[in-house]
Amino acid sequence: MNIFNILKEVEKVDPEVFDRLDPRREVFKHFGGFGKKLVAAAIPLAFGSMLNKAYGQNTTSIRDVLEFALKLENLEYYFYKRAADTNIFPSAAGKTAFGVIRDHEEDHVNFLRQAITGLGGAAPTTYTDANFDWTAKGLLGNATFTDYGTMLAVAQAFEDTGVRAYKGAAPALISNDTVLQAALQIHSVEARHAAHLRRMRRDMANGVANLKPWITMKDRGGLPPEFQGIYDGEDNISQGGVTITGTFGGITIDANAASEAFDEPLTVAQVNTIVTPFIA
Incomplete structure (x- = not known):
């Protein structure tokens, strides 16, 4: 050597x-x-x-990452908790799906609290529904839990953000195998949530035509322009310094396919910009 x-x-x-x-x-x-x-x-x-x-990352860095993830998971948990209790679902299947996702998010919250406690120091931050603004600083009015289409759109926005946020956080957890493994497992669950919710938006009455279960380029998937930050950067067609568009073995990979094959990470600052309207 x-x-x-x-x-x-x-x-x-x-x-x-x-x-x-x-x-x-x-x-x-x-x-x-x-x-x-x-x-x-x-x-x-x-x-x-x-x-x-x-x-290597020190314990303080890992704690900061976990505390930030805890805030995001609480945002999602309290959103789905409220949503699952509404009566605006057009089918029992939709209501069941939101209940399942709510339970997943609650499990994520509990895990993160335990992980933070295991690091020692101050107790993890506690959140309640009152910590969040479901009108998004007035952008959504009262539609979040009264209009089915809006509720699904917000759910998609949260899940698409979560997938990219966990990918962005992974490098900071690399010195703790247990926490890193759990974070990547949560990342995969968030991705499945996102895919399912996109299908729900496509299949609802007057749904978003041709909406795919994954992100294409930096397309918002029918969400308002205010949500563009969730998707900026997803049009990347280079991975590890290698351009992945072109013709390989007679198979042509275009920019759309290349962008769909990978999710891009979001920084803490980018995620904060996205979710700040929902923080009371």
């Missing part, structure tokens, strides 16, 4: 890797001082420790 060559390869991907560590000279000095008698097995351990210093 040539540790110096590995460092050079890491530097190609992350030119600031040495800024995250000791000065370059000190890094190489540490490795140079191992001596000939150092067993080879120790080198990967030392290298892993060094990368953990460069990229």
Whole structure:
């Protein structure tokens, strides 16, 4: 194993890797001082420790991410709790679906509270229905829970945001395997919610024609312009530095298909901009 060559390869991907560590000279000095008698097995351990210093997240960072996720999950839980109690569903199946999603969101809330408690320190933030503004600062008026189409649109907006928010948060949780695994599991459930709700919007009376279960480019899927921030950036056609449009083995992949194949992450700042109207 040539540790110096590995460092050079890491530097190609992350030119600031040495800024995250000791000065370059000190890094190489540490490795140079191992001596000939150092067993080879120790080198990967030392290298892993060094990368953990460069990229590992501390408990405070993880707590911040979990607290933010807790706020979003409470937003969704209290939304579905109210929605499931309404009588505006045109079918029992729709009401049942909202009840199931409500229960999922409650489970997510409970998990996040337990995860935050497990980190120690102050108790996790407690939310109630009163913490949220279901009119979205007047944008939706009283339609959120009185108009079925509006209620479904808000549900889609929340779920599409959640999928991208969890993807954006994943790198900050990389140092805690248990929390990261659970967050990615929640991410997959949010994606299934989003797909189901999009189908419900398509199939309702006077529904959104041709609405797909996934996002195409940065199309809002029939939502008002005020929700565009949820979808901006989803028209990305490059992944890992590779453009994924073109013809491969006789199969042509256009921009629509390329954008549908991946969800793009949202930053905390972007998510905050999206959900702020719903925070009381």
